[in-house]
Amino acid sequence: MKSLPLKLKTPFILVNFKTYLEATGKRAVKLAKKAEKVSRETMVQIGVAPQFTDIAPIAESVEIPVFAQHIDPIEPGSFTGHVSAEAVKEAGAVGTLINHSERQLRLSEIDAAIRIARRKELVSVVCANNQGISAAVAALNPDVVAIEPPELIGTRIPVSKAKPEIVKATVELVRKVNQKVIILCGAGISHGDDVAAALKLGTQGVLVASAVVKAKDQYRILVEFAEKARL
16 A cells, blocks of 8 residues: 555546446456556656546555545535545555546536545545536635546547637636646547647646557557656
């Protein structure tokens, strides 16, 4: 298990396993080990966000940051079917995604989830799908804001190229609100050049999923991403 709180280093690559079969169970552990190997070889920090049931076995197998894909803004108690910050932390997570486009929350819920994550010393990575939401969540002082236009998620059309003006404008807006928050770029990142382009636009890393998880050679694409992140 890793000590908390986690100190994120940039550039940072966070791989969301979603519920892909290629990153479920034993395959999730194997992918996490590949990410760990690349992180050690390139000295670029790589984190993974597996399904809840895979957090514990991965956290016990690797020394890279493990994130939950979501937490509910609840306190321990009578909340059947919900996911608490305490549960993911006990399983070995050092942080959590909040408000991914596939698991959206109201602004008040995002605020509550960030506060709970902070109290439990979990790194909060809040996803935002437009400039206004990005600025609003930045004002809530999360650790990380991930810019992710939902129409590009899973398309392999990178936001850094398809809508570079949105990334640049969003970064500028977020910085006016919060100078300290780490900004990631997500949606459609599929090649190393996409990572480099995202960093040139002012972000400090990327949030990726299918490009890594569903790649024929997961190790190779992770190396490509990490090497471009260092440039």
